[in-house]
Amino acid sequence: MQRRFFDANLHNGFCTRVPQRGQLASINVFTNFVFVAITDQNMPALVFVSNASDAIQLAQEGRPASGSQATTSARADFQDAPHAPARHKSGRPRRALAKTQGQNLYWFEDAPADLQFNRYIRSGYRAGLSYGECVCSVFQYHNETGNIWAHFVPLLCILISLLSRTLRPWPTAQWAFYENVAPIALVFGASVLYHTFMAHHTTYRKWLLLDMCGVFLVFIASMHRLLDWGFPCHPQTATLFTVLYYSSAVGCIIAGLKATTALHRGLPLGMLFLVRLTALLTRKLLNSGAQDSLHAYAIMEACTVTGATLNVLRVPERWLQPQVKPRTPGLLDYWLNSHQLMHILVTVSMLQLHRGASIDYAYWASQPQCPA
Structure with a gap:
């Protein structure tokens, strides 16, 4: 996540003011993870938290819970991450059609533009998967x-x-x-x-x-x-x-x-x-x-x-x-x-x-x- 995400008057709706050191900036829930943006030593970072309880503790303490699966990536650009879900131009996550075998499937309207080549196929779209998740999806059910x-x-x-x-x-x-x-x-x-x-x-x-x-x-x-x-x-x-x-x-x-x-x-x-x-x-x-x-x-x-x-x-x-x-x-x-x-x-x-x-x-x- 780049520093611009933490400037005042953000356009992506993540937060409305610049957080202080260690202070929670935002919590956003996408697919199977909770993404929490915090700052540490004035360095923006993105924390991937595997469950809601860790997110609550992070919100209270300003740091990941002990023993959690959270990882921090300084200056990680979430918008361009290969595993990021499909998003509206406004930055809001697109809503998923259904959750099947651990994956989110999307409607045609919510799929990335590159995948919208047949408007008569209305549902079952995969989007925003990493290469590993793409391989796993071979054995999953989708369109x-x-x-x-x-x-x-x-x-x-x-x-x-x-x-x-x-x-x-x-x-x-x-x-x-x-x-x-x-x-x-x-x-x-x-x-x-x-x-x-x-x-x-x-x-x-x-x-x-x-x-x-x-x-x-x-x-x-x-x-x-x-x-x-x-x-x-x-x-x-x-x-x-x-x-x-x-x-x-x-x-x-x-x-x-x-x-x-x-x-x-x-x-x-x-x-x-x-x-x-x-x-x-x-x-x-x-x-x-x-x-x-x-x-x-x-x-x-x-x-x-x-x-x-x-x-x-x-x-x-x-x-x-x-x-x-x-x-x-x-x-x-x-x-x-x-x-x-x-x-x-x-x-x-x-x-x-x-x-x-x-x-x-x-x-x-x-x-x-x-x-x-």
Whole structure:
């Protein structure tokens, strides 16, 4: 807490006059702790007291109770503390919706601005958590629980399959195998990290960028085999699509990382989708490569586009709860909202991506004879 908190005529409502040495300045109750601001030797300090009895003793004696869990941090800036709860601009704490498994959950109106990107998700927001509390919240119930586990489970399945050798590298193309599987695992991992640590809202945008990087990585690193193995007898066509795809990807990555809305982030991915779709249609027209893999890639693209569309349009929560009322829970706040459906569809999409690449590899490894 900075010294300005203790000047006269404060604007945050903590106290109305400058306290003397050892004198209580204010008591404020947030979440599970009582925060008491005192001064000692004219040095402002913030004391975190774990229960009300310690706060009362502190108020009476001007110091923490003996044996309490209180800790003092001189000049600690409470407003910028990573574990501080979401606050109004006036400095007052926002009220919590409910206390679940030791954590406070907030209404949409009371969540930090960075988390207010879907007004149809009305409740269950985590806010102001430390990194440790974010990790613990993975096993708690809130409106990001489904989003976290929808990608955490497939990530664990991939890792277990690799470690148990259930999922084996392609015999004559091991590098290509990891080029395909690693980005899929990374996109799941980046998604889990983003949805876990977004409650540490002071670093929200950094985790969002990580999530976006994972999405771009999987659609850039994994597409090479679709183009290379897809045109075994048409090398010039393969080269043309490869150059077109990756040159388009550069601009799309720059635009996507600068985007501020779900729609603007989706448009660059849409451009890459059009290039992939053109390549797949060309493969079909030329009867090039393994035709069975086209079915897998078609399912992949359909799931990707459907999931992105649902996420941008905020469907189905927009349809089922169109009347947005302040501090009123919605039907799909915790389960089966647009973002969770997108996560499920992305999981199916990634499975089909690997399936299509595996079919292409088998066809390529058979060394097909090209017509003269």
